[in-house]
Structure formats: structure tokens, C-alpha cells
Amino acid sequence: MSLANINICRDNDDPFYRYKMPPIQAKIEGKGNGIKTRVLNATDVARALARPVPYVIKYFGFELGAQTAIDEDKEKFLINGVHENSKLQDVLDGFISKFVLCQSCKNPETVLKVEKNGRISKDCKACEVKQIRNCFC
Structure with missing residues (x-):
């Protein structure tokens, strides 16, 4: 299932804005104390932002107060805890504001x-x- 790309600067609602990125897709894995959120499309998002994937994932960890695990070879990017797509997208907006725009x-x-x-x-x-x-x- 492919989701439509969104504007990098989400404040800009112009449908013809040329700078687009895929929306964050996350999946909850594990249970109990070992529950983690896996960012499924971190590589695609980071590529659209022209930033290394570890910068984006470490920013999530910093802002959410959670540990992160990065395995670029297997494209596995984890954030400890349960984090919804909408929350991750809001945190990503902060990264974009500070380090991209x-x-x-x-x-x-x-x-x-x-x-x-x-x-x-x-x-x-x-x-x-x-x-x-x-x-x-």
C-alpha cells in the first residue's frame, strides 16, 4: 500500500509544492517492557529530506526521550516505546524546521x-x- 507524498513543509498546503516526502509509517513490535516502534520507511523519508537516516532517528530518540537502535544494513530503525504515526510526524516537523528548512x-x-x-x-x-x-x- 503506497501512501501519497506530503509537503516537506506541512504549513504549505499548495498541492503543487515541489518538495515532497512520504509520510512516516511505523509499526509497534513486541510487548510488555520490550515494546518498540519500528519506523518502516525511515530511509525514504531521510532521502527526501537529504539527511542521513541516523540524524532523523536520533532526533526522534532525543525529542521523545527514548533509546533508539539503528541497523542501516538491514534497514531496521527502532525507537523504544509506543509512538503513533501522527506523533512521529509532528516530531519530524520539528526536525525539518530546525535542520532542513x-x-x-x-x-x-x-x-x-x-x-x-x-x-x-x-x-x-x-x-x-x-x-x-x-x-x-
């Missing part, structure tokens, strides 16, 4: 660079603005 033009054509001193710089290819952040804030 340009703060000036709201365009997702940005390049993320993690420097050795812990700073994160984001260069916009559309408006050529450079933004710098100190880690996750």
Missing part, C-alpha cells in the same frame, strides 16, 4: 555540515544564507 526563505534546499567544535551550519542553496547552531537546541 532555511530560516529565511523556508526552502528545503539546504546543506547541513557538522563541524568538529560541535556547531552545525546550514547553507541554503536557494538564498545563499548561512545559519549556525550550537548542537541540539
